[in-house]
Amino acid sequence: MFIDVDDFKKVNDSLGHAVGDKALRLIGQRLSGVLRSGDVVSRLGGDEFGVILYGIGDPDNAARVARLMIEAMTVPLPTEPTPSHIGLSIGVLLLPCDDCDPTVLLQRADMAMYVAKTHGKNCFRFYSEAIDARVRSDLALEAGLRQALQAGGRGLWVAYQPQLCAQTRQLVGVEALVRWQREDGRQMSPAEFVPVAEQTGLIDELGDWVLKQVCRDLATLRASGVELPKVSVNVSPHQLLHGSVLVERFCETISRFGETVTRFEFELTESALMDEDGSAVLDAFHAAGFSLSIDDFGTGYSSFGYLKRFRVSELKIDQSFVRDLPGDCENAAIVMAVIQMARALSLKVVADGVETQAQAEFLTTCGCDILQGYLLGRPKPPTELVAYVKDIPQRRIKSASPSLTLTVAPL
Numbered sequence: 269m270f271i272d273v274d275d276f277k278k279v280n281d282s283l284g285h286a287v288g289d290k291a292l293r294l295i296g297q298r299l300s301g302v303l304r305s306g307d308v309v310s311r312l313g314g315d316e317f318g319v320i321l322y323g324i325g326d327p328d329n330a331a332r333v334a335r336l337m338i339e340a341m342t343v344p345l346p347t348e349p350t351p352s353h354i355g356l357s358i359g360v361l362l363l364p365c366d367d368c369d370p371t372v373l374l375q376r377a378d379m380a381m382y383v384a385k386t387h388g389k390n391c392f393r394f395y396s397e398a399i400d401a402r403v404r405s406d407l408a409l410e411a412g413l414r415q416a417l418q419a420g421g422r423g424l425w426v427a428y429q430p431q432l433c434a435q436t437r438q439l440v441g442v443e444a445l446v447r448w449q450r451e452d453g454r455q456m457s458p459a460e461f462v463p464v465a466e467q468t469g470l471i472d473e474l475g476d477w478v479l480k481q482v483c484r485d486l487a488t489l490r491a492s493g494v495e496l497p498k499v500s501v502n503v504s505p506h507q508l509l510h511g512s513v514l515v516e517r518f519c520e521t522i523s524r525f526g527e528t529v530t531r532f533e534f535e536l537t538e539s540a541l542m543d544e545d546g547s548a549v550l551d552a553f554h555a556a557g558f559s560l561s562i563d564d565f566g567t568g569y570s571s572f573g574y575l576k577r578f579r580v581s582e583l584k585i586d587q588s589f590v591r592d593l594p595g596d597c598e599n600a601a602i603v604m605a606v607i608q609m610a611r612a613l614s615l616k617v618v619a620d621g622v623e624t625q626a627q628a629e630f631l632t633t634c635g636c637d638i639l640q641g642y643l644l645g646r647p648k649p650p651t652e653l654v655a656y657v658k659d660i661p662q663r664r665i666k667s668a669s670p671s672l673t674l675t676v677a678p679l
Contacts, residue, residue, distance in 0.1 A: 269319040269334065270377035271299070274355035274389040276315035278509065279347070287347050294347075295354060298340040302333065318374070327362060327394065334358045334392035355390030357381050362394070379403040386467055409464045412450055417473050423449045424474075426481050427647035430656065431500070431618060431640045434632040439660060441498030441533070443640065444482050445647050446474065462504075471506045479518060483525035485650045492654045500533045500561060508536070512552040519556050529557040535584065537563055554579050561618070565606065575613060583610050587621020587641070594630035607635050 273295060280288040292315065299309045299317060308320040319337075324330050337356060344351035359380030361373060380395040382403055387393065416423050428442040448456040465471040482499055489496060507514055522529055534553060553560055561582035562575070575583075585606055589599045603619070610617045619631045622641030631639060645656060 269321070269330075269361070269392075270312075270359040270374065270381045271317040271319060271337070272357045272381050272385065273315040273317075274357055274385070275509075276354075279352050279354075283347060283350070283352070287352075291345050291347050291352050291354070294345050295341070299337055302336045302340050318377075324362075330360050330362065330394075331392070334360055338390060338392070357384040357389050358392035359384060360392055360394045376400070382406075382467070386463055406464050406467075409456075409461050410468050410470065413448070413461055413465060413470055413474070416448065417470065417477060421477050421481065423451065424477065424481070425449070425649060426478060426485060427649060428485075428499075428653050429640060429647040430645035430653075431498075431638050432644050434619075434628070434636050434639050437644075439497070439657060440638060441500060442496055442653070443500040443535070443647075444478065444502075446478050447647075466504055466506050469506070471504045472510070475504065475507050476517070476521070479521050480525070483522060483527050486527060486531075487525065488650050489654060494654050494657045496531070498531060498533055498559075500535050502563065503534045503536055505537060508549050511549045514549060515552040515556050515558075518558075530559075533559040533561055533582070535561045535563040538565065564620075575615065580615060582616045582618060582638075584618040584620055585636075590619050590621045590627055590631070590641075591623075593627045600630070603631070603636075604634050611635065 273292070276288070276291075279291055283291075292311065296309060296311060296317065299319065303309060303319065303321070306322050308318075310318050312318045321330060321333060324333070337358065341354045341356055344353050359377040359382070361377040361380060363373070376395045379399055380393045383399050384391050384393040393399065425447050427445045427447050429445060430439055431441045431443060432438065433440050446458060446462070448458075448461055450456060462471070462474075465474045479501060482501060486496065486499070503514075510517075518532075518534075519529060522532065536550075550560065559581040560579070561584055562580055563584050564586040565583040583606065585603060589602055592599055593603065594600055607617050616637040617635075618638040618640055619627075619636045620640050622628050622631065622639045622643050624643060627641075628639055628643060648656060
């Protein structure tokens with residue numbers, strides 16, 4: 269088994285390396301407490317451990333041990349001045365296999381651990397040929413993305429998806445979405461390369477590039493006579509680990525390009541609200557004048573108290589709740605409840621993934637503030653966005669009633 273302690277850098281950064289070393293010793297002790305007397309646990313280096321289970325037999329037995337090790341970390345480590353919350357990502361390799369070279373075995377267990385991390389961390393995965401192929405593919409993606417960033421963003425570009433007022437169908441903003449065309453001409457889906465960037469740490473460099481490119485595109489759009497009311501930019505949990513330094517870097521970039529912070533909104537996941545270490549950076553975003561939106565709302569475990577605590581200004585209903593509207597009674601009830609709750613907290617609501625007129629009409633009737641989706645406009649490069657915005661006064665959504673005329677909202 270190859271074990272990596274999830275996000276252990278936060279322990280070292282917040283409590284110091286001496287406390288971090290103590291935490292690693294405690295982790296090793298808890299792992300040993302789960303194992304039998306003949307099994308072996310060893311620290312491989314940094315925050316990684318290796319475990320050998322002898323005579324384990326059935327794979328279910330290995331899975332049981334992996335679960336026990338994860339469960340052993342559910343009680344916070346007694347570090348000072350604050351306890352440390354720890355999770356484990358575990359890769360499991362069963363022997364015998366076709367290659368017993370120790371280096372190869374460790375690499376394969378490491379591959380399985382990598383996949384466990386990409387599945388949300390604090391879990392385990394067994395090595396398989398499919399995992400081998402996936403990891404090798406991810407490594408190729410990482411190398412290509414790294415080369416693209418080192419070349420100033422070669423092949424990378426930003427698409428902008430319109431966000432319209434539900435009542436007036438005025439353009440109230442856009443969401444910036446990164447795109448990548450590889451050197452072989454293949455258009456890569458963000459679902460393919462963004463998780464790899466997140467896992468490898470390239471997300472920091474990618475995020476910085478996106479913000480700079482958005483600023484460049486805003487200048488290009490302005491020169492073409494288009495002034496966008498608002499731009500929403502996604503921020504990953506990994507980026508938030510940099511704390512207030514991230515906000516300072518964003519402010520410096522925006523100022524250098526002559527833009528204003530009030531034009532920018534940053535979309536965060538629900539997990540950002542629940543992370544105790546994230547409170548300072550969220551406060552820093554607000555203090556700098558940025559507005560905050562919670563992306564994919566309803567798919568995580570947000571406490572309503574956190575919405576008020578961090579002065580979030582907007583909730584974005586995940587498209588999984590919108591997809592089957594208005595016919596799905598359960599999703600309809602969830603959407604209506606979110607809108608009512610948001611209204612009570614003076615928050616705006618964006619519905620993502622609006623693809624049909626029936627969805628748009630239902631959401632508008634329920635009091636949703638902003639609509640986003642293919643019905644209203646696909647993500648498009650700046651040149652196409654210019655044409656879209658300039659055509660708004662005459663533009664009507666196909667198959668829509670005359671009440672759905674599009675106009676641009678004033679700044």
